Amino acid sequence: MEDQDDPALPGFDLDRFTPYRLSVAAERASEGLARLYRVRFGISVAEWRVLAHLEHSGNVSVRDIEARVALEKSKVSRAASRLEAAGLIAKAVDPADRRLVQLSLTPKGRALMAEMLPVALGFQEEIEARLGDAFAGFEQGLQRLLDDMEDKDDPSA
Amino acid sequence: MEDQDDPALPGFDLDRFTPYRLSVAAERASEGLARLYRVRFGISVAEWRVLAHLEHSGNVSVRDIEARVALEKSKVSRAASRLEAAGLIAKAVDPADRRLVQLSLTPKGRALMAEMLPVALGFQEEIEARLGDAFAGFEQGLQRLLDDMEDKDDPSA
C-alpha cells in the first residue's frame, strides 16, 4: 500500500526510453511531411515512398520495393494500384519472369515528382538547420541503429 | 524521353532522407519490443505506454495520458478498457471533476510492471551498447527534434 505512490520505485521514465522517443519523433516528422503531401498532392506516405524509389531506381518490381523501402508487400501493392489509377505509374508484366510486375513512372508521375522533390528537400534542409551541429552525431547514431537492425530487429534477441 | 533513365536527375535518395530513416528505425525498434511484450505479456504498445505512465505518475486521467504519451485519446480509451478488463488497471470517476476518469494500477498491474520493466531496461541498455559513443550525440539530436516539434510538428510550416 505504501508503494502506491512511492517514488522509490525503479522510477522508469518513458520520456527517457529511446524506442518511445524515436517513435514519437518519427511519427511527428512523417506526419508533418505526410500532411503536406496529402493536402498539396493527394499522396500518402506509402505512395510517396513508392514514387521516390521509382524516381531513384527506374523500373522495379513490387518485391524490390517491399525490401528496399520498408513497406509491407500488400501495402506496396495497394499503393501501386492507386498510383496506377491516378495515372502516375505504369504496371507491366516482366517478360523475363512473368511473376514480376515492373513499375515505372509515367510522364505525369515524373512531373509530380518534380513538384514534390523540392518540398522534400526543403523539409530535409529544415531538419538539418534545426539540428544544427547535432545533425552529424544524430545521423551517425541513426545509421548505426539502422545497420544493426537491418535483418534482425530485436536488440535483445 | 531522355530523362527516362537519366541519372542526372535531382538524384533524390530515400535512404538519405531523415524522416524516412527515422521512421524505419522507430518502426523496427518499437516492433522488436512490441513483439516481446506481445508474446511474453500479451500487451500492445499502447497498453505498454499507459502502464508505464501510470507506474511513473500514479493516478492520471485519460486526457493526461493522451497529452503525455503521444497517443490518440480514442486509443488511450480503448487501451484502458482492455487493461481494465484484464484486471491490470482500475478506472474511477474523479470526485472533484466527474468528467475525468482516474486510471490507476491494480496490484496485479503493478506486479506485471515489475516483470516488464527489467525487459524494457534491458532493451534500452542494448540500444545504448550498440550505439556506443554515438549514443550521446544521437540522443542530443533526438531531443532537439522532440523539442522543436512539441506543439507544431511541421518543420516547414
Added chain:
DNA sequence: TTGACATCATTGCAAATGCAATGAATAACG
C-alpha cells in the same frame, strides 16, 4: 518430362485506426 517445392503479386477478411459525433459534466458570463 513430370511433380514437388519456391516465389511473386493480389485479395479476403478480421482487427486496428482516426475522426467525427455523442452525451455527460463543468466553466464562463451576463
Added chain:
DNA sequence: CGTTATTCATTGCATTTGCAATGATGTCAA
C-alpha cells in the same frame, strides 16, 4: 441563477492495416 461554451471520455463508422490464403508462374531434381 440561467444560458451558452467548453472539456472530457466513449463510441459509431468508414478507412486502413496486417496476415493468411490464393492463383499464377518458375525452379529444381528425379
